[in-house]
Amino acid sequence: MIIEYYRDILNSHSIDVKVHSFFGLMSFIHGKILIAIEKNGQLFLQTKGLSQDKINEFGLKSHNEFHCYLDELFLLAEDFSQQPTRYVEVIQLIIEQANLQRSAIIEQKLHALPNLNIHLASLLRKIAITNTEAFFEIGAVDAFYFLKKKLGKDLSIRILWRLAGAELGVRWEVLTDQHKQQLRMMLAEREVSQTLEINQKPIMVEPTYTQHLRSLSEHKLITASMSVKKVNHKGNSDSKKRDLAQNDNAPTN
Numbered sequence: 001m002i003i004e005y006y007r008d009i010l011n012s013h014s015i016d017v018k019v020h021s022f023f024g025l026m027s028f029i030h031g032k033i034l035i036a037i038e039k040n041g042q043l044f045l046q047t048k049g050l051s052q053d054k055i056n057e058f059g060l061k062s063h064n065e066f067h068c069y070l071d072e073l074f075l076l077a078e079d080f081s082q083q084p085t086r087y088v089e090v091i092q093l094i095i096e097q098a099n100l101q102r103s104a105i106i107e108q109k110l111h112a113l114p115n116l117n118i119h120l121a122s123l124l125r126k127i128a129i130t131n132t133e134a135f136f137e138i139g140a141v142d143a144f145y146f147l148k149k150k151l152g153k154d155l156s157i158r159i160l161w162r163l164a165g166a167e168l169g170v171r172w173e174v175l176t177d178q179h180k181q182q183l184r185m186m187l188a189e190r191e192v193s194q195t196l197e198i199n200q201k202p203i204m205v206e207p208t209y210t211q212h213l214r215s216l217s218e219h220k221l222i223t224a225s226m227s228v229k230k231v232n233h234k235g236n237s238d239s240k241k242r243d244l245a246q247n248d249n250a251p252t253n
Contacts, residue, residue, distance in 0.1 A: 033098045
C-alpha cells in the first residue's frame with residue numbers, strides 16, 4: 001500500500017506517524033494531528049496553514065473531495081515517491097503549522113469552537129471538560145460517551161454531530177451520512193470496550209472473608225503446635241514416672 005510506503009519514509013526520518021481509519025479511509029496521524037488521507041492509491045495532504053507560495057513550491061494540486069471533513073486537502077505530487085527528502089520537508093512543515101494552529105485554538109474558550117454554544121459548553125463542564133485543550137485531548141466520541149453516562153441515555157445523537165464538527169473545525173451540518181455512521185460505530189465500540197473492561201475485572205475476595213481464612217489458618221497452626229507440646233509434655237511426664245519407679249525398686253546398700 002502506498003500509505004505504508006510513505007509512512008515508512010517518515011518513520012525512517014524520526015517522524016512518528018501511525019496509520020488509522022478515518023471514516024472508511026486510511027490516514028496518517030501524528031499525535032493528535034491528521035496529516036494525510038489515502039484514497040485509491042493517492043495521498044491527500046492536510047495543508048491547512050500552509051501559504052500558497054509553499055503549496056506552489058511543492059507542486060501540490062488542490063482537491064476538495066473531502067471538504068466535509070477538513071477545510072482543504074491537496075494531492076501529493078506523484079514524483080514525491082522518488083524524492084523522499086522533499087516529501088519529509090513538506091510533512092515537517094505541515095506538522096509545524098498544525099501545532100501553531102492548535103496552540104492558537106487551545107487558547108480560545110470552548111464556546112468559540114464551531115457548534116459549541118454556551119449551553120453545550122456548560123454541559124461539557126459537567127464532565128470536567130473546561131477548556132479546548134481538554135476537549136481535543138478526550139475527543140468528540142469519548143466526550144459524548146461521558147455526557148451520556150452523566151446525563152442519561154436520552155441524550156440526542158445530534159450532540160455527537162456537534163462535538164465531531166467542533167473537533168474537525170466545521171459546522172455539523174456538512175457531515176455526511178457516511179461520516180455519521182462512522183461516528184455511531186466508534187461510539188458503539190467505545191461502549192463495548194467499557195463493558196469488557198467491567199466484565200474482565202478480577203473478582204476480589206472480601207477482606208473480612210480473607211481475614212477469616214487467615215485467622216482459621218493461624219488457629220489450626222496454634223492448635224497443632226499446642227498438640228505437639230501436649231504430646232511432648234505427656235512424653236516427658238511418663239519418662240519421669242518410669243525413672244521414679246526404677247529408683248524405688250532399686251536395691252539399697
